[in-house]
Amino acid sequence: MTRRPTLADVARVAGVSRATASRAINGSYGTSAAMRDRVRAVAAEIGFEPHAVARALATGRVSANRRERVEILIVDPDPAALSVKPFYSRVLTGALRAVGDRDVSLEVRRVDAPPLDDGDPPFGRLLINMAGAAGAAYARRGRTVSLGRSAPGVTFVAPDNDGGGHQAAVHLVTTGRRRIGAVFGPPTPCAQERKAGFLRVLAAAAQPVVSVDGDFTRARAYAAAKELLARDPELDAVFASCDVTAMGVLQALRETGRRVPHDVAVVGFDGSALAEAADLSSVYMPVEDEAASALHHLFDPGLPAPGRLPTTLTVRGSS
Template sequence: MNSRRPTLADVARVAGVSRATASRAINGAYGSSEAVRERVRDVAAELGFEPHAVARALATGRTSASRRERIEVLIVDPDPDAMTAKPFYGRVLTGAMRALGDRDISLEIRRVSAPPASDADPPFGRLLINVHGAAGAACARRARTVSLGRSAPGVAFVAPDNDGGGYQAAVHLVTTGRRRIGAVFGPPTPCAEERKAGFLRVMAGAAQAVVSADGDFTRAKGYAATKELLARDPRLDAVFASCDVTAMGVLQALREAGRHVRDDVAVVGFDGSALAEAADLSSVYMPVEDEAAAAVHHLLDPALPAPGRLPTTLRVRGSS
């Protein structure tokens, strides 16, 4: 007769889930659906499994007073001032906190220059920003993960309709009579490439040449790229900037060159942030707060369908 007490690993194996999922289901933690929780608890009851609170605390290194669940917002951005220089991140945090409401869950922000290779103590959920390819897949293996923007195959994501937003910006410039159009595109990331593709699709159909330069979603690069575009075509009458921060550099370079925004050169950005409103900048609005909230809701309840794409809308202001 086998008198060995059933373990959490036994429960997980019989229930057909991971050990971490079994633990969360038994303890009523976030990150598992109601159906999974019921199945795991039924299996635990059938096997006669009884969790040992002291052993659990010793195994995790946490006492009952410190077992607060957490969601980590992992931002890969080499700029140490990124959190203040880029309004996008603040909007993400606003949406995430809105989704958490009064739940007893910590929201941690981690900005790194490169994706972490490992995790000594992974969170129950992770929101990825600017984490792509193998790094995104690795993060998803270590914790429940949703990415803002496409990350890697198999990783759930929520993103704006970047392609449609780029398309709207280009249509606006062409239909308002702009003929010598420049563009400061973004870095080689999925969201930037999608904006670029939508923009260039209109330009190809309009049979208009576009002078362009690559940017990195910073004001400094937007400034330098615009000076480059003006050197290549001093008669530019429009510039599309792939994000509002980039557009701030575009506007500065145009002012220094003596070009009057809108009368001489139309400018359209992308994000629809507070920067766009303050600068009277036409910009493609993307609902960042709603994206972040949808991602957090999916982390809290994985039974919900993957968030997918949210619509973007061009908001025309005084710059175009």
């Protein structure tokens, strides 16, 4: 049986990269009219036929009989997660930006744990908080990009979590804080990266840190902050591994009579609207850009892997 020509064949004959061939055939940005004409002519000559769904998503022309779906699959045991965690609304904002005028539906699905069934798989998936074997299994089922590091070989886009944790720690140490506590996150790659970056600075400064692991919820952070204060009543700084966590820390500090930042400085992580409203120093991560980059890669896997996006500490009144 004669092998069907592939995109790689088109790229080789046209003398361009696979990514360039994909963009030229789909009419995406980054290719000139002459390049598009040349690559499409080669494709026609060798008999290459783009996958119908991929071509429709790239051009926005989907069959009138079926709207293609992209699923945002969120693993988060908190039933109120979508309403109380700004991260998810920022993801949706970035995803909608990437979809633009394509005739594609976005579906958001929150689950307590990775689902085992996959009866009606969508065209593509954006995975959130799904690492290890579960992430790898979903990647084998179709086009998949993970927000945050997942299993080896799974395409991901993520902020520089380690660098952000490093920035927060440097800020607290260099502003004279000497009894530092931290409410870290759950055992997910992004939370562990923030924790590693933060602790590396404290270790280099030979400065002890009291810490509690949290779960990115305000209630757990509130209890964790109370525990930190009980363990070290003279605590003069707290790093909260997300802005929602910081809200729980601030509540606990208020109730125990600690003044922020005079008695205790607080730094969060996310740079969400919560941080701005609460005058909270926070490490900003470009969530909307992460989600948009991930969706662009779903639509055109020929694009370079998204990788890491930079984080920046914004200092406000809490520190």
